[in-house]
Amino acid sequence: MSMPMEIARRVADAVLYEGYLLYPYRASAAKNRVRWQFGVLVPPGFTATAEPSASVTECLLERADDAVVRLRLRFLHVRTRSVERAEGGGHRPVAELTSGERTYLTFEEATEREVEAVLPISALLDAEQTVEVRVPGDRSAELILAPSGEREGRVVSEHLPLRAALRAGAERVPGPYGLVRLRVRVENTAGWDGPEAAREQALRRSLISAHLLIGVTGGAFVSLLDPPEWARPMAQDCRNVHTWPVLVGEPGHRDVVLSSPIILYDYPDIAPESPGDLFDSTEIDEILHLRTLTLTDEETRQARATDPRAAQLIDMVGDMPPELVERLHGVIRYLDTPAREAATPWWDPAADAGVSPETDSVTVSGVEIAKGSRVRLVPGRRRADAHDMFLAGRTAQVEAVLLDLDGARHLAVTLDEDPGADLHRSHGRFLYFAPDEVEPLGDGEAIA
Known part of the structure; x- marks a missing residue:
């Protein structure tokens, strides 16, 4: 044979x-x-x-x-x-x-x-x-x-x-x-x-x-x-x-x-370790x-x-x-030299010099929105999250303008009335919304 x-x-x-x-x-x-x-x-x-x-x-x-x-x-x-x-x-x-x-x-x-x-x-x-x-x-x-x-x-x-x-x-x-x-x-x-x-x-x-x-x-x-x-x-x-x-x-x-x-x-093939x-x-x-x-x-x-x-x-x-x-516990079939790890991981914004969440901006209703801008949240236009009802109409501060891998923009925000906003800011724990889910606020507009 x-x-x-x-x-x-x-x-x-x-x-x-x-x-x-x-x-x-x-x-x-x-x-x-x-x-x-x-x-x-x-x-x-x-x-x-x-x-x-x-x-x-x-x-x-x-x-x-x-x-x-x-x-x-x-x-x-x-x-x-x-x-x-x-x-x-x-x-x-x-x-x-x-x-x-x-x-x-x-x-x-x-x-x-x-x-x-x-x-x-x-x-x-x-x-x-x-x-x-x-x-x-x-x-x-x-x-x-x-x-x-x-x-x-x-x-x-x-x-x-x-x-x-x-x-x-x-x-x-x-x-x-x-x-x-x-x-x-x-x-x-x-x-x-x-x-x-x-x-x-x-x-x-x-x-x-x-x-x-x-x-x-x-x-x-x-x-x-x-x-x-x-x-x-x-x-x-x-x-x-x-x-x-x-x-x-x-x-x-x-x-x-x-x-x-x-x-x-x-x-x-049958594994040679199989008895x-x-x-x-x-x-x-x-x-x-x-x-x-x-x-x-x-x-x-x-x-x-x-x-x-x-x-x-x-x-x-x-x-x-x-x-x-x-x-039977296991065997390594192939052992290649691991690729050198990049100094900056791909998911870190610093890996792409063309992206800067700290300074990037997006235009909403003719107004340029960037870090520090204040907005009113109007969620629910594109999603059906039950928690959106608690956020609708609340005001927030933009912490970053982000770009995802598909080229879509997102706004990271903290709520104005949230007593833990500083803590969330220090840990990078934000709420995220698309540009069409917010409305720009003037600097003097009252908090809702």
């Missing part, structure tokens, strides 16, 4: 198990009772929810006349796990069964599935190619034996069969750049006769966390998130439904695309690690019984050496 595809697989694995089982990793937790939220492609006859039965990926290729495309469809296949207690000559389904020190729970697991197809662009330009996906069902039973060897029950696991299709095609994009638009439709084709059936039933015939890894040799993908200017109109014309294609692999390489049900950015899969790639590993350590013995027992992957996670967290735990 090439390095770009290996990097892509690490990211795709995180997508595959995003939300698979969330902290506190117990079946009893409410958020683990409604599972399988991302990339779900249900049977086309199931209409009880708004979940789709297909996704469509469109992306652009350049220099692709002799290119070969490798499509890798990956998804989870729901596997039911039913616990049955031995009774008489048969078995009775139960939610939970404890035998010795081990607890068995009725729950759902998932199995990774992967389908790959290699198709030359020349064939896709001629006609749409269809790759049928057939995953057979299976059923197995594991006996539960007491420490004495007596049969106490069994665990019955079952996959239902899946049917799906990959439909791929390509077309040349008109214009001088020689681009090819690649289109891949992933479609659940399973038959379904219960449109209003429970979602849990439909999920057993669904593709879960479905996503595509698309590799190309003899060509290069064009970023749809940040295309070059010449390709931007063509990139905007690409139609992606229920999926989000991004470049993956080593930054700068353009030979692998991940079409994900989760919104990502170009060249996503393992915690099933929530949007969370912080350190937080999940610490929270998992706080689980009680009973909670840990329940989590271990919930899912084998949960048991592996708990072991990983509990056995992590201190030096790896310390790495």
